[in-house]
Each structure stands twice: as structure tokens, then as C-alpha cells.
Amino acid sequence: MKNVVKRNAITALLIGIGLPALCQQDSTLATATTKAPVATDNIKPFTGTKGFRTFSIGVNGGLLAPVAGIGGSNDFTRWKTGFAYGAYIKNQFRHNLALQLDFLRGTTEGDNEKKLGNGMSSDNPYSSFKTTLDWSASLSGVVTLGNINFISRKVAVIPYLSAGGGIAAYKPELTSNNGQTTEYKANGESIKEFFIPVAGGLKINAAPGLNIDLGYRMHFLDGDNFDGYAAGPGKDKFSYGFAGLEFAIGKKSAPQLMVNNPVAALQQDLQDQNAAMKASLDASMSANEAKLAEVNSLKAEIAKMKMDSDGDGVADIFDKCANTPAGEKVDGSGCTLPKPEVKTETKVVVTEEDRRIVSDAIKNLEFDFGKATIRAKSHASLDKVAELLVQKNFTLKLAGHTDNVGSESANLKLSKDRAESVKAYLVSKGANPSRIEATGYGESQPIASNKTDSGRQQNRRVEFTLF
Template identity: 55%
Template sequence: MKKYSIFHVALVLTLFIPLLSKAQTGIFTDGPGYRRWSIGVNGGVLAPVAATGGSNDFTKWKASAGYGAYIKWQLLHALGIRADYTGGKLAGNNDRKLGDGSVPNRGLNSFETKLKYAASLSAVVNVATINWLYRHNYVQIYLSAGGGLTGYSPRITDKSGTTTDYKAGGKNIQEFFIPVGAGLKFKISPVINLDLGYTMYYVDGDNLDGYNYGPNKDKYSYGYAGLEFSLGSSNKSQLAWQNPAKVMYDDMVEQKAKVMQELETVNANNTRLSADVDKLLKDADGDGVSDYFDKCPNTAPGMKVDGSGCDLPRDTTPRQLITKVTNITEADRRLVREAIQNLEFEFGKASIKPTSFPSLDRVAKLLVTKGFSLKLGGHTDNIGSAEKNMILSKDRAESVKQYLVTQGANPSRIEAVGYGANQPIASNKTAAGRQKNRRVEFTLY
């Protein structure tokens, strides 16, 4: 085979490699759901002439029987890869006179070429379909093009009637060719298709008819009718008959319906959630507890309720009448001094230590029974910032007040004041002095 023929084969294969690569990376992801493979057989007429390019080196061509077979892999809805085999014979003569009525002077009378094989690999494109508004088609128009190799052996007859082999011993000649074709396909059943086609073969040489005449290379054509058989499970459709536009449209309709259904579900959920929120927020008796959690839904207006919406327990203990005593005895003062001496707080905090509770309880009882008033003055040492010391002294005085109130003392008769480190009673330079300055003074009146 010639070097440039090898180049042509490589070029054609290069064109197919990107298509195969894209197929593997998911151009058509639903391929497993269809039948892709098919085989075909056909028979028809071979002629040493092409619809575009004219005839070969003899003035008259003859139609001869031809046959073929192929195997095809459908890559996409509209694109397939087909391997073809064609055989038969080609024949022609110079019986046709020229345009001026003269007999052509070609030196030969006729030829007959045995086309031993023509093997090619082609891309087949479905360019048009009938009833394209439907998901499944039944008629297709397709085009094909590719490249291949053909082997043949011509026999020529001269004007004396002597027939000889073009190559001694009928030696086979091999050439590269380019097949270009078109066809019409009909779907007969889910498995069988009727295939009508016409293919032109442009040979890279000028010895197909055993005669080299003029600058043009040889060509021939094959018109055929055949049957194509789809391979695979009968439960699957043939990919080539699926209408991609209709499939896409149906998928869009299906997706739209799915989205609308999801929106309806979301709206229904939103409506239900809104109703639940309204249910949680509704408070018919205005007690601050929603009806959903309210175990006492008919609470009277203005009543204080607990977390379940029920009235808080009322204090039914009889109030003790207090007779105000104006005189403060020495025993009263001693009791207050003991409370001051026993009062201790957590380090750096306003929390009273439990050891201080008994003496504070006695002060609270004194305030309740005798109706005395009490001023609490909180003091600290000078360790730390003045602002923090002022806050701590105030908090400690308030802490004592709160404890006395919990023991029954009247909060309106207790005043809590913080002085920080502003009123020391000892030097802050010594630990003992600072200890004395950290105090809460009780002033009974």
C-alpha cells in the first residue's frame, strides 16, 4: 500500500478517537437502557461510476451484482460507527460513441474487475427523521462517510478480443478509498429494519478498470437494499430510533411536574408549620403561657401563674402583728455584733459562707419581732481597682440584705450601701489591716 494511503487511514482513525473518548466520558449516559449493536446484510448493484465524479476510463459502464454486510455500534441517538464489507464485480466497455459520433480510441474494448473486498469504517449520522414529534421514530434519512481498504483484480479485453489479467496471474491490487453514502431506513419491527442505501467509493488509484486514462482517479458506487438486525434484549429499545428532541422535551416535562410537586409539598409543609406556630403562640387567657402548654386555660386576668399556666400558691400564713419598739437594748446590739464578727464571704465574691447563717438568722428574727430598721454598709480593702471594689462592697451588702429578706425581714426597712475602699478602719499595708477593712457594718435603728 502507498505511504499516503497509510496516512489517510491514520487520519480517519484520528477523527473517530475523540468520538469514542467522549462516549466513554458520558455524552449519552442512558446508553445502557438501549440496544446499541446491530448487524446488516444487503445486496444490490455495483457500477464503475459515481453520482458525483462521473465514470471511469471507459465510455460505457455496466451494472453488476454486489453484496455486503456490516456491524454497527450506535454511539448517540443520531451518530453510529459502522464497519462495512462489500464484494462483487465491476464491468464496462467503450461501446458508447463520443459526442461527435466518433468511436473512442482507448486501445481497449472492455474490462471486468473482481471486487474481492472493500472494508471500511464509517460514521453514520441520522440527519432527518419522520414523525420527529414522537419519542420513537419509524423512518430515518442518514449520511455516512469514512475510510477503508479495497482489494481487486481487473481483467481487460483489447480490440482483438483477447482477454488478459491486468496484473500477471490475477495479482490482487490493494488501495485506500473513501466511502460517502446516503440512505433511507424503515423500522419494520422492534428488531428488524429495512435499509435502502447508495454509497460512492473514491479510490486512491487509477487502475480499478485496468486502464490508466486521464488525470482522474477511479471510483465506483453501490446501490443496495438490505435488512438490519438489532442485537440485545428485546425489552430495550434501539437507541438509533429514539428521538433526542422528544426525549429531552419529555424529560423537561417530567422534571417540571416533579418540581411542581415538590413545591406543593413545601407549601403544604409551610402551611402546617404556620398553623403549628399560631397554635404555639396563641394565649386566650393572656397569662403569658401559650394554650398549647397551658394546663389551666381559664386563669383570671392579672393572676400570677407558673410555667404550666396555673395559679401560683398563695401565702395563707397569718401575718404577725409587729409592735414597734423604739428602745434598742444592749442584748440587741450584742446580737448584731456577733453577726458582724461571724460574717464571712467566699474569696473575691459576694456569696455568704454557710457558717454565717445562724447569726444572720438571729438578726432577721430581731428585725421581724421588734420592727427595727437596719443599714448595711459594705467595705473592702484597697487591693484591686476602685471600681471593682465599689461593686464588690455593694454586692456583699445586697447579699446580706437578700438573705435577711428570705428569713422574713421587711426589705423596705433594710438599706444596703457600698463604700468600696473609701472608709478603712485599719491600715491596708498589712494583711491584718486589710482583713479588718473587708467588712459589712450593721447599723441598727
């Protein structure tokens, strides 16, 4: 019966620690809201963790017991609390989410006095145990619940829940019914087991960068060794009720992310923006009224400047020739443009004599072997073609051709070069280069067989087309 009473006493103690803090929440919030504005008020929403203090360290002390609020006691009928102390480092990476690395050590004990009918065997060879928790280390995710209200930008009391995983190293010491004390696993080394920590508590923001931490954490071990005696299929557990201090790390001017309320901050920021926008809109409307008066005055001036009395398209302010007759074309100063001279175009006709001159030039055209160099004997007939182009402004197309001796690419280049050579000569004699087109076709358009010398001779040519 005393075991139950003692368990309930510890539970009542933890509730007693947390309840006054909850009762004081409203007054603490009221006090917080009457203080001078802190840096939190200057941090815009949706900026993540920028500008906040996100890292903190904490120290705590309290009572260690071989029992858990969920799952009850271990393998002895009565448990006793022992002193324990711990420390942690925390990263608050979101307004309501954090990662916390905890360290804990302490002692606890229990015995089999006044059995409570919990199913233990009466022939238990041990009367009591004492376990030294050399150390435990765990990493937990922490969910904070105090910064989701819609009232205050800075909260004073923040409930939290956490869960994670860790390793505990401990040494149980057993006392038998005849009074003999032995170490469990007598090699003297600590037992190391995995455990799952589950915790809940309150953070009270006592000052900028300082929080009071009140909490209760249960440790569910992956073994039945904590009290040094294995009885039944269940696994052991232990708990830690504590009070401590948490110190925010970083610039003193920066607020803690954990105590910042993003919802209320957004609401206040929107109100501030609306007020600023209204003030800006009022100022803009006053300025617009003054600008509107200026615009109306300018419109009147512009209308005066656009006036065109004679309708010639030139405003009176720029019109140097007023009263121009209707329909007259005028220049930029409003004066009548001079009438353009009508030129009659003489049609040029290609005569038989013209064709003869071109035909003679084709017949007399010769190049150095395998080159685009025109031989001197061809110059006289080409001079006549150039004179004809200058006098009558004819258009001339030159088409170069070769036989099939040599590669196709070389023949194409040679035919193009020879046509260009003829064009260059005619231009040098005064012909208009824009009216002469030179093209090379290589061996692709033969007019005779390439199997005979005479045929190949005919295929090596430059054709003149006059139009």
C-alpha cells in the same frame, strides 16, 4: 446515449426505492405513535447511552457499478452493473452520530461500445473489462438526521449521511479488440488501494430492533486501476446501490438509540415533571392548610405557657413563688435568690523580714556538682520560704543560672532543672504550685566574670523574686 440513459435509470431506481419510504413516513409515524409504549418512554433525558441498544449488525445486497453519481464513469464508454453484497457492524455512540465498519464484495464490468465522445482515444487496445472486487473494508462516521424533530419520541424513517476511509482489493480482467483476455497485473494478486466512501440513505424502523436499510455509496479510489486501463489524469471510482436489514444487538427490552428522539423525550419528560409537580403542590397546599390550623392551636398554647404575671422572667406554669417583688433576682423556680456575702480582700505586703528569709535561702542554696540535687544543708532555709508562701500566699519566681563551663544547651537544661528542683521542694512543703514559676536561663545572664573561680561561683545561682 445508452450510457447516459442507463446512468439515469439507476439514479431513478434509487430515488424510486427511497421515495415511497419518505411518502410513508407520516403514516409510519402515526402507526408508531399508536403502538403500546416502548422502553424508550421510560428512559430519562441526559442519561447518555445508558439503557439503549447502541451496537447493530447489518447485511445488504445490490448493484455494483464502475461509475459514481459524483464524477461519472471511468475509462470505458459503457458501464454495466454487477451483483454485490456486504455486511457491517455499527456503534451508535450518540443519538445522531455513529461509527460503522463496512465489508463489501462483488463484480462489475464495462466496454467501449457506442462511444459517446468522451475524449477517449480511438486506438484503445481494449474492448471491455470485468473487475472482481475481492473485498473492501472501510470505517465511516455516520450522521443520522431523523431524530431531531419535535413531535415523536420514536422516529420511523431516518435519513443518514456517511464518509470515511478504507482499503479495496480487486482484480481487473481486460479483453482486447482482437478478443484476447488478460489479467491486469498478471501476477494474479489483488490490487489494494485506499478509497474514500461517501454514502447517503434511509433507515426505516420496521420493528423493535429491526431496520430496513436503503442506500447508495460512492467509492473514490486513490488510483486509476479499477477498470484495468489508465487514460487521463482522473482516478477511478465505483458505486454500490443496496437494500438490506439492520439488527440491533442487546436486550430486546432496550430501545435503539438511533430511533430515539432526545428533543421530544425531553419535552415529554418536562411535561410529566410539571404535571407531577402540580399534583404534589396541590397535595402540599391541602396538607399545609391542615398543618396551619394545628400551628395556630399550638401558638395559643405556647402563649399561655409563656405568661409571666409577676414579671420575674419565670413563666407562671413554672413559678413556685408567685408575686415576687419587681427587680428581685430569682432562681429557675421563681423564688428569690439568697444575697451573696461580701468578702473583703486583705492586701498582702512583702516586708523586710520576708525579703530577709528569701535572701538567706538564696545564700544557703547549694546543689551537687553538675546536678539539680539540693544538698541537705539548704533545706532549713527553704523550709522557711515554703512556710512564708503558705502563710501569706505570695507568688514566687525562680530563675536558674549557670557559668559558661560546658555546652550552652547543657547549661540551659541544668539551670531549668535546678529551678524546677527548688519548686518541687517548696511544693512538697505545702506551697501552692500555681504561684511558683521556675525558669532556666543557662549561661546567658552572668552577674560576674566567668574567667575566675569566684566569678563562676557567683554565676551558678537560683534567684528568688517574691511578689
